[in-house]
Amino acid sequence: MSGISTLGNRLYRGEASYNIVGKSRTWYTVSAVFLTIAILTLIFRGLNLGIEFKGGAEFTVPVKNATTQSISDARSSVKATGVTPANVTIVGGDKIRIQTETVTTTVSNKIGAALASTFAVKDADIKVQLVGPSWGSEVSKNAARALLVFLVLVALFLATYFEWSMAVAALVALAHDVLITVGIYALSGFEVTPAAVIGFLTILGYSLYDTVVVFDKVKENTKGIAGSSRMTFSEAANLALNQTLVRSLNTSIVALLPVLSILIVGVALLGAGTLNDLALALFVGMLVGAYSSIFIATPFLAFLKERTAEMQGLQKRVNAKRKNSGGTDSVSVAVVSDSLSQAGPRKQRVKKPRSSR
Amino acid sequence: MAKHYQPKRSLIYLAISIVGLIVWAFLPGRDHAPRLGLDLRGGTQVILSATAAGDKAVTSEQLGQTLSIIRARVDGFGVAESEVTTQGSGANTKIIVTIPGETDRTVVDQLKTTAVLNFRPVVASDSGSPIPTPTPSVSGKKGVKVSPKPSSEKATPAPSLPASYFEPPIQTKEVSQKFADTFAALDCDGSKILEGGKIDDPEQYLITCQKDKTEKFVLAPAALSGGDIQSAKASLPSGGAGGWQVDLTMTTAGAKKFADVTKSLYTQKAPANRFGIVLDGVVMSAPSVNEAILGGSAVISGSFTPEEAKGLAQVLKYGALPVALNVDEVQQISPTLGNDQLQAGLLAGAFGLLLVILYLIAYYRALGLVAVASLVVAALMSYVIFIILGNTIGFTMTLAGIAGAVVAIGITADSFIVYFERLRDELREGKRLRGAAAQGWERASKTILAAGFVSFLAAFVLYYLSVGSVRGFAFTLGLTTVIDVVVAFTFTRPIVNRLAENKWMNSGSSMTGVSPSRLGVTTVSEVSN
Numbered sequence: 034m035s036g037i038s039t040l041g042n043r044l045y046r047g048e049a050s051y052n053i054v055g056k057s058r059t060w061y062t063v064s065a066v067f068l069t070i071a072i073l074t075l076i077f078r079g080l081n082l083g084i085e086f087k088g089g090a091e092f093t094v095p096v097k098n099a100t101t102q103s104i105s106d107a108r109s110s111v112k113a114t115g116v117t118p119a120n121v122t123i124v125g126g127d128k129i130r131i132q133t134e135t136v137t138t139t140v141s142n143k144i145g146a147a148l149a150s151t152f153a154v155k156d157a158d159i160k161v162q163l164v165g166p167s168w169g170s171e172v173s174k175n176a177a178r179a180l181l182v183f184l185v186l187v188a189l190f191l192a193t194y195f196e197w198s199m200a201v202a203a204l205v206a207l208a209h210d211v212l213i214t215v216g217i218y219a220l221s222g223f224e225v226t227p228a229a230v231i232g233f234l235t236i237l238g239y240s241l242y243d244t245v246v247v248f249d250k251v252k253e254n255t256k257g258i259a260g261s262s263r264m265t266f267s268e269a270a271n272l273a274l275n276q277t278l279v280r281s282l283n284t285s286i287v288a289l290l291p292v293l294s295i296l297i298v299g300v301a302l303l304g305a306g307t308l309n310d311l312a313l314a315l316f317v318g319m320l321v322g323a324y325s326s327i328f329i330a331t332p333f334l335a336f337l338k339e340r341t342a343e344m345q346g347l348q349k350r351v352n353a354k355r356k357n358s359g360g361t362d363s364v365s366v367a368v369v370s371d372s373l374s375q376a377g378p379r380k381q382r383v384k385k386p387r388s389s390r
Numbered sequence: 391m392a393k394h395y396q397p398k399r400s401l402i403y404l405a406i407s408i409v410g411l412i413v414w415a416f417l418p419g420r421d422h423a424p425r426l427g428l429d430l431r432g433g434t435q436v437i438l439s440a441t442a443a444g445d446k447a448v449t450s451e452q453l454g455q456t457l458s459i460i461r462a463r464v465d466g467f468g469v470a471e472s473e474v475t476t477q478g479s480g481a482n483t484k485i486i487v488t489i490p491g492e493t494d495r496t497v498v499d500q501l502k503t504t505a506v507l508n509f510r511p512v513v514a515s516d517s518g519s520p521i522p523t524p525t526p527s528v529s530g531k532k533g534v535k536v537s538p539k540p541s542s543e544k545a546t547p548a549p550s551l552p553a554s555y556f557e558p559p560i561q562t563k564e565v566s567q568k569f570a571d572t573f574a575a576l577d578c579d580g581s582k583i584l585e586g587g588k589i590d591d592p593e594q595y596l597i598t599c600q601k602d603k604t605e606k607f608v609l610a611p612a613a614l615s616g617g618d619i620q621s622a623k624a625s626l627p628s629g630g631a632g633g634w635q636v637d638l639t640m641t642t643a644g645a646k647k648f649a650d651v652t653k654s655l656y657t658q659k660a661p662a663n664r665f666g667i668v669l670d671g672v673v674m675s676a677p678s679v680n681e682a683i684l685g686g687s688a689v690i691s692g693s694f695t696p697e698e699a700k701g702l703a704q705v706l707k708y709g710a711l712p713v714a715l716n717v718d719e720v721q722q723i724s725p726t727l728g729n730d731q732l733q734a735g736l737l738a739g740a741f742g743l744l745l746v747i748l749y750l751i752a753y754y755r756a757l758g759l760v761a762v763a764s765l766v767v768a769a770l771m772s773y774v775i776f777i778i779l780g781n782t783i784g785f786t787m788t789l790a791g792i793a794g795a796v797v798a799i800g801i802t803a804d805s806f807i808v809y810f811e812r813l814r815d816e817l818r819e820g821k822r823l824r825g826a827a828a829q830g831w832e833r834a835s836k837t838i839l840a841a842g843f844v845s846f847l848a849a850f851v852l853y854y855l856s857v858g859s860v861r862g863f864a865f866t867l868g869l870t871t872v873i874d875v876v877v878a879f880t881f882t883r884p885i886v887n888r889l890a891e892n893k894w895m896n897s898g899s900s901m902t903g904v905s906p907s908r909l910g911v912t913t914v915s916e917v918s919n
Binding site for chain 1: 429498716717718719720721722723726727731733734737739741742743745746749750753789790793796797799800801804807814815818833836837840841843844845847848849851852854855863864867
């Protein structure tokens with residue numbers, strides 16, 4: 034622990050520094066690979082939507098020591114009522130879940146009664162969920178609308194509190210997080226339930242929260258930078274990243290701990306359901322969100338800023354100054370982007386006075 | 391600002407507010423625990439959407455009528471704390487019915503079935519309870535009050551008849567001796583008939599009670615149904631004699647049927663000159679007929695209060711639901727499963743909180759204890775506010791809501807971490823603890839506000855644009871975000887501010903979490919500078 038604290042100090046003072054912004058190409062490549070896999074899976078495999086989105090009926094019967102025999106029992110019991118079950122699975126070892134197409138309440142009552150007598154349980158102990166065919170599309174429409182409104186509002190807020198390029202960078206990181214999380218759902222075939230959608234939507238807030246904290250430091254470090262000639266925007270942003278690295282690490286761990294606890298307790302006690310669906314989406318999303326706020330949002334912001342005439346001028350001045358001072362270690366090249374191969378020190382000597390070199 | 395900052399005052403205000411909230415939450419005569427949602431205590435939740443006939447948009451008036459009829463039916467199930475609420479607006483309005491506990495599977499059918507309104511000629515009537523009230527009467531113009539013949543003795547169920555005889559609807563094709571015995575034995579007080587919601591067959595005879603339990607009736611097969619009524623409205627006749635009345639207009643077909651039935655009824659002796667207006671098997675009103683009504687418009691008068699007249703007009707007009715109801719979602723959860731989910735949710739919360747506390751103490755030491763205390767204050771405030779909101783706006787805690795609260799633990803702790811890291815940064819700059827606490831807050835507070843705002847915005851938008859479980863989650867997340875910011879400003883800040891004066895905290899001990907050596911500040915001169 035004290036190792037991290039000391040590292041925190043060295044990061045803060047620029048004595049230890051990870052050149053995150055400079056290596057942006059590596060992070061972009063990693064993310065591009067994940068994004069490609071996510072998008073391809075979404076297109077070719079699609080999401081495994083829960084009955085809340087497709088419409089249908091779901092019966093959950095408590096069964097002690099559920100076996101494959103119980104599955105075929107359930108199947109034949111439901112078939113006897115004239116409905117062919119689409120999907121019968123054992124959940125958490127002590128429950129059997131039967132999903133069917135959309136049925137009327139009368140038929141669903143019949144199925145419930147049939148299952149109750151097959152497994153010798155009380156009628157009321159069977160959990161029943163009926164979803165009309167139009168419900169799911171309405172839920173998704175609402176979610177999409179919520180997403181759109183939220184994005185517009187948050188873009189406006191970020192543009193006001195920070196500036197437009199920061200809003201764009203934050204939203205790019207956000208799209209990155211959600212796409213990858215949804216892609217993981219498509220890839221793994223986890224069922225997308227309303228709880229999972231809640232999870233996706235929460236990632237929006239969390240991912241931005243993380244990015245806001247980092248950008249706040251970037252804003253502070255780059256205040257009035259255009260008028261100076263000490264370091265480029267990319268370097269200042271990288272320093273901000275390094276200075277908030279310990280914080281980012283801590284907040285991510287602290288945010289992930291409760292989610293992890295929901296996941297573990299949910300799996301151990303309930304088998305499946307709201308808690309797990311939610312926690313899984315959150316767990317994946319927060320991991321990706323923590324990654325993107327460090328490795329995607331800030332490098333992308335630097336990329337956007339370095340294209341402006343103001344920051345290009347700053348680059349030239351910084352370079353000229355470093356050449357004049359004659360330091361050999363300060364002109365090692367860090368690739369910021371394709372269009373800019375710009376000099377920047379790999380080791381930032383921010384605290385050390387120039388005169389002592 | 392930092393100079394005039396008075397940590398003591400802020401703490402006192404916070405303590406007063408918390409005590410105030412606790413007193414409010416634990417006022418006698420209210421729930422002293424957060425109200426649990428259906429998924430945590432078991433029950434049935436039905437989400438319905440309404441569509442008007444001919445694909446027309448549902449008007450707010452129609453929706454209001456539908457809601458009051460559904461409410462009446464849900465009340466009829468007799469389950470305490472059942473709720474009928476709406477979400478959304480306009481064409482997307484959803485009606486959400488929640489009935490806690492173990493319920494009959496047929497409730498869904500009963501909910502969406504259109505109520506049946508029938509006009510049945512009275513065959514026999516008797517007192518349902520010892521003190522009878524005047525009976526309203528029907529006439530072509532003005533009403534004349536006609537009192538029923540009250541029978542003096544109170545009917546009690548004959549022991550020879552099994553209870554199943556009194557299960558509504560009590561119907562036969564012909565009036566038999568057994569039917570008559572059942573009628574004689576029926577006691578309206580406490581009878582299941584009044585629970586309503588039982589669909590009667592208009593072709594058969596029916597034994598039932600008046601809604602106010604004053605009378606019981608044997609009724610003939612229906613002469614008219616709700617569909618025969620064109621309009622009904624409550625009015626106060628000019629001069630006000632006789633009080634409020636209900637004006638009734640029949641459809642063309644209804645007018646003919648009504649003419650036929652009144653022609654034969656008005657010649658009869660009481661009680662056979664009366665007809666019962668029966669909604670869902672319960673007599674809403676049983677006026678007597680004074681004359682044959684041929685024109686298709688009638689007046690029901692009696693000593694109605696304005697509310698009674700309006701209620702009766704509403705029943706006549708909308709006895710059948712004004713709209714068709716579609717079942718969007720039905721969820722039935724047994725109380726056992728609900729309890730399991732509650733336990734799991736609470737355990738996840740406790741476990742998550744423990745992990746966060748351990749991490750914070752291990753990493754921030756004494757400062758971590760401040761974070762833990764802040765978390766506890768935030769948790770206490772949330773719990774109390776959940777109770778208050780349950781009592782005031784009917785907020786219910788669902789599993790998704792608990793998940794939201796658990797997730798919020800991490801996000802709340804984030805604020806403290808942002809502050810502590812800033813404080814440590816200031817120490818690294820060489821500031822003393824006192825200055826670092828003030829300066830660090832100056833900067834961290836802006837970040838906490840900005841980040842909290844984004845979180846709150848997400849929750850707010852989610853809440854306003856979604857239905858069902860998403861809302862519960864969004865609500866708790868938004869609320870806990872606000873509480874988090876409040877606690878950071880009114881608790882964490884003053885506590886750290888006070889601690890910065892503490893001798894031990896300035897001692898440099900590694901347990902303080904703010905020791906220069908542990909932070910990696912190498913020379914003492916740098917710190918004291």
